[in-house]
Amino acid sequence: MTPSSSFPATRSPVRPKTALIIGAGIGGLALGIRLQSLGFQTTILERLDQPGGRAYQRRTPDGYVFDMGPTVITVPHFIEELFRLQRGRAELGGPDFPEEVRAAERVRSGDSGGPATRRYVRLRPILPFYRIWFDDGTYFDYDGDPExxxxxxxxxxxxxxxxxxxxxxxxxxxxxxxxxxxxxxxxxxxxxxxxxxxxxxxxxxxxxxxxxxxxxxxxxxxxxxxxxxxxxxxxxxxxxxxxxxxxxxxxKTWGIHYAMGGTGALVRAFVQKFEELGGQMRYGAGVEQILVDGRVPGRRTARGVRLESGEELLTDVVVSNADWAATNLQLLPRSARVVNTDARVRLARQSMSLLVIYFGFQDEGPLDLRHHNIILGPRYEALLREIFGQKVLGQDFSQYLHIPTLTDPSLAPPGHHAAYTLVPVPHNGSGLNWDVEGPRLVARVLEFLEERGYIPNLRARLTHQAYITPDYFQGTLQAHLGNAFGPEPVLVQSAFFRPHNRHEDVGNLYMVGAGAQPGAGTPSVMMSAKMTARLIAEDFGIHPSIVNGVADAVPEPTPA
Structure with a gap:
């Protein structure tokens, strides 16, 4: 398929095609915007009370705002492209990285992002990208500048x-x-x-x-x-x-950026754009089952979903932005799956999980920290083997310490900082009891930050503290084994070997987000949305055949 870079997306002569997206993560929202631009009438079903998925944002009664998941934003032209879309004007083809994008200089101060982005959200470049702390107290400020x-x-x-x-x-x-x-x-x-x-x-x-x-x-x-x-x-x-x-x-090419108001502000901006294009959001709408027609395994077709409330919704297209393993094991009947069998899904290697501590503390003077801090423990290779291979908690840990109030004081009450620190831990295939291990690890991490001088007198300055463990990912986010990033991106689970965006077993069913190609991370899930939108456009006959600026009519899809 080689569509033009911008073409009118037309509708069926009878009615607009409809789409249901399961999950309002960044991948689901990005795809929703693209499907609306293609002329579909799209509804995004979100089990939680607000959008974001892993990028959920938590506001506390005492005035703190915490992004619960991703905080690193790269490749701002991906975001600009989404905000530039219009109903009936899709951008699915042409060079994905035109010369002006390839040659774009990284913004080092002020606002970043293009003119369409600035109508919805403010992006700020962050320098250095990360301060990387070594266990001996030395550090490396990684800023992408070769000199x-x-x-x-x-x-x-x-x-x-x-x-x-x-x-x-x-x-x-x-x-x-x-x-x-x-x-x-x-x-x-x-x-x-x-x-x-x-x-x-x-x-x-x-x-x-x-x-x-x-x-x-x-x-x-x-x-x-x-x-x-x-x-x-x-x-x-x-x-x-x-x-x-x-x-x-x-x-190095496009820098690291921050959405003022947190990643949650970017999520809300995506929702605003989606709704402006005519899309519908439904919260508290957990999906119990994907409904499929047909009796022949491998030749069945998605026709809608059943919600946890019992309500059934019929549609032309179903897309899952939910966890890949959970989509197959929990939402699809076993009889519909030939490639994504129980055995294949359960044998797939899942990514690590996380313990994340969200905390607020009094500002008592300058911190020798940056917006993004990587604090490495005394062991690197051995610790990685324990987390990913042996699935045990080691004697030490590494962590990513995020202090957004160094850039955006609005996330905390005056005179305070909001922070989170993220510790890689094994997923729930470990059998660890997080009701026991969670509080222990939280105490060790906070003690470390204080005694090693990263945040002096931290425990006396604390005014807010909460944390999540792999149980949050498995329970609240319904991620298989409490994984935090989907299938682990090893070679045998990359490219063709990673779950396909067009579901291999069920027609008119698609995947998007961290569990699909190309993989996890905010830029990748936005790329995943564009890849999935292309497949849907191809399957539903939306082609860039333009004559005098008028697109050919969209034929009815061929039944799967």
Missing amino acids: STRRQIQALAPEDLDGYERFHADARDIFERGFLELGYTHFGDVGSMLAVVPDLMRLDAVRTLFGFASKYFQNPKMRQVFSFETLLVGGNPLSVPAIYAMIHFVE
């Missing part, structure tokens, strides 16, 4: 200066092929995967990311700096493929 990077390597690991130059060049090649050229490729058949294998081998992109980084860096600190980022999308640096080295260049 700054060279100066810091010279200070911390001068033996790795030449290695950085080689890493920079090779990571750029992976970024250009893996992201700019293949980023929007939906690997729906074996042939599409085989076509890229030679390039992946040539780029050495199939070895592990940590092994790839270790080719260029001898110093353990530099190996950690240039491999840790996959943890923010649920990937173990010791096992994800080296194609994820492209994250370095994604961030």
Whole structure:
């Protein structure tokens, strides 16, 4: 399918086609906006009382605002494209990364984002991207500036200066092929995967990311700096493929951004755009079952959903933005699944989970911290093996400490900071009792932050404290085994081997979000939405056949 970059999306002569999206996460909202622009009449069904999914935002009675999930925003032109869409004017084709986007300079101050974005939400660039703290008290300010990077390597690991130059060049090649050229490729058949294998081998992109980084860096600190980022999308640096080295260049090219008001402000802006295009939101609308027609396994068709209330909704298209494993194991009858069998789903490797502590504290002077802080423990490889392999809690931990009030004081009462710290932990396949282990780990983490001087006198300054564990992901978010990021992005669960956006077993059923291609992370789920929208447009005959600016009529879809 090679659609034009912007084309009128037309409707059936009888009625607009309808779509139901299960889940109002960022992927579901982005797809809802795109389906509305394609002419579908779309309803998003959200089990919780507000949108966001993993990006849910919590407001407390004492004046704090906490983003409960993603806080790192990259690739702002993905957001701009969504806000630019209009009803009946879809943007699904053309170059996904036109020259003006490829050559865009990163904004280093003021507001970022394009003119359409600024009508809905304010994005601010964050520098440095991360302050990466090592266990000996030294740190590395990662800001994407090669000169700054060279100066810091010279200070911390001068033996790795030449290695950085080689890493920079090779990571750029992976970024250009893996992201700019293949980023929007939906690997729906074996042939599409085989076509890229030679390039992946040539780029050495199939070895592990940590092994790839270790080719260029001898110093353990530099190996950690240039491999840790996959943890923010649920990937173990010791096992994800080296194609994820492209994250370095994604961030370097377009920067790290923050939505004023928190990620929740971006979520609300997406809802506003979706509703302006005519879409409908329904909250407290948990889905109990996806309804399917037909008796032949592998040839059945989704025809709607049954809500937990018992209400049945019929539609032309069903899309799940819910957890991939839960969608198959809980929402679809076993008889409808040939590829996504119980055995396949249960054997799939799920990503790690998280313990996240949300806390407010009194501001008693400047903090030697930044908006995003990565605090690494004394062990890197051993800790990763414990979390992902042995599924045990270790004697130490690493964490991501987020203090958005350094950028946006509106998230806390005057004279206070709002923060969260995120600790990678095993998912619930571990058998750990979080009613016992949760409070223990929270106490250890807060004690660490205080005694190591990151936030002096923290426990006496605390004015608010709450936390979530893998039980929140499994119970509230209905993620299989309490995973935090969907299927783990190892090589055998990437590209063609990752769940397909067009469901392999049930016609007119699609997937979007972290559990589908290309994977987890806010930019990836927005890419997933565009990929899924293309497949739906293709399946429903919405093609870019334009004559004098008027699109051909949309034919009725061929029954699955």
